[in-house]
Amino acid sequence: MKPIDAIKLSLTSTIRDALQIINNGAMQMAVVVDSEGKLLGTITDGDIRRGLLNNLRLEDSVETILHTTPTVATLSDTKEEILQKALTKKLHQIPIIDEEYRVLGIQEINDLIKPPTKPNMVVLMVGGLGSRLRPLTENTPKPMLKVGNKPILQTIVEKFAEYGFNEIVLCVNYKSHIIQDYFGDGSAFGVNITYIFEEERMGTAGALSLLTTLPNEPFFVMNGDLLTNINFEHLYNYHLSQNAMATMCVREYDFQVPYGVVNMEGNAILSIEEKPLHKFFVSAGIYMLDPEVIQYIPKNQFYDMPTLFETLIKKEQKAISFPIREYWLDIGQMEEYERANQEYAGVFQ
Incomplete structure (x- = not known):
């Protein structure tokens, strides 16, 4: 004890x-x-x-x-x-x-007992062009840009491996050979890596229709340009405990209106709010899905994750949110890439 x-x-x-x-x-x-x-x-x-x-x-x-x-x-x-x-x-x-x-x-x-390696598949979407990070991505896929002296994708793979999630599937497209040459079969990183090749952009959910081996356990889907220290086991356990079909990680986003907002009824002014702060939950690009979800994804066409969740909701399947309060950064623009390099050592080392 x-x-x-x-x-x-x-x-x-x-x-x-x-x-x-x-x-x-x-x-x-x-x-x-x-x-x-x-x-x-x-x-x-x-x-x-x-x-x-x-x-x-x-x-x-x-x-x-x-x-x-x-x-x-x-x-x-x-x-x-x-x-x-x-x-x-x-x-x-x-x-x-x-x-x-x-x-x-x-x-x-x-x-009392050491659990075996977890069988849950981890699908990482790493085929994006990274257009907003050019010229850095002219010759390098965005997930292979180095943050903290290692590719973003390596940090993601290593974080999953820390929790025993070693079955990694990489959905690749743009300059995929660079990713394959670096990771190979994953054995050098203590994981097993297989690849899905998107000949054309399929979307975060559409790429799942290309899986050659279908998962038989709840599985992760994550964008390959994120840095986070989320506890993936907490996400997995939360998904199971809620008996959900699909779980979307969400992040609180604050937006402050830079003006006084006038609330009206007809032409009558009811009140004025000076620079109000609005809070929203936005998708964090990390998901946990049950295998049954794949039946709702059309084959050979673009299909993004928000559309999949909308479909599940219409079909009255349980789709839930998992709020992230841990470190999370979407590296989409140069400002975020520079911030990631500044913060990496304090978060991941």
Whole structure:
């Protein structure tokens, strides 16, 4: 067992406090206890994200997102019994309690059994022209531009490999030989890489119709020009826990109107808002899809991911969002490329 001192909260703690504990990376959860050390509930990354989507504030009490009926184990439970509880609920840690429901520690499931390499496919879209980054991309595909002394695509592949997602499919087009020559079959990077060749632009979803081996597990799709330290296992677990057909990572985007906005009814002025700030969620270019999604994608035609999600919604299939609060940068223009090089060492090293 591991001690709970670093992940312990009280009901007076805030969502921000829970966020800091989970971000520190010691464990993937926080525990809330009373003055006697009795377990009141747990908080996970998913609980925080759902709270933020429901417009809760970081300064709100943890009580607003507390899971009050967590799965627990006792000291008398055998290893097999603890594993069974964890596997049934897809848990990574389980609080260990005594007869008075006081928390004695946290059992890390990985300490009981080391999971095998995950079978989930990772499809990376790396065939773009990178026109807005010319002249850098005249002779180099955008995913092969170096940030932090290595190609953007290498950082992406290595981040997936950190979480055990080693089955990589690269959808290539523009100057694909450069990518193939660098990565080969992926063995030098500890992964297995296969390639899909787009003879013409198919779109983020359309390229999936070219898969020669169809996935039989939920799989990732991601644009190859992103830098992020998102926890891919959190995304995977969130997708499973929601029983979703498709999950889209979203990023909060703020836009401030540079003028006073006049609210009117007819010609009557009702109010004036001075330079209001509007907040939106935008697609972050990272997705988790169930294999059944592929049946909704037409063959041999351009089909982008927003269209796929619109189709799923019309078909009443469950399409959900996963808010990203970790580092994320879409390297689409020179300004973002320069920013990526400035920030890389502080985020990824």
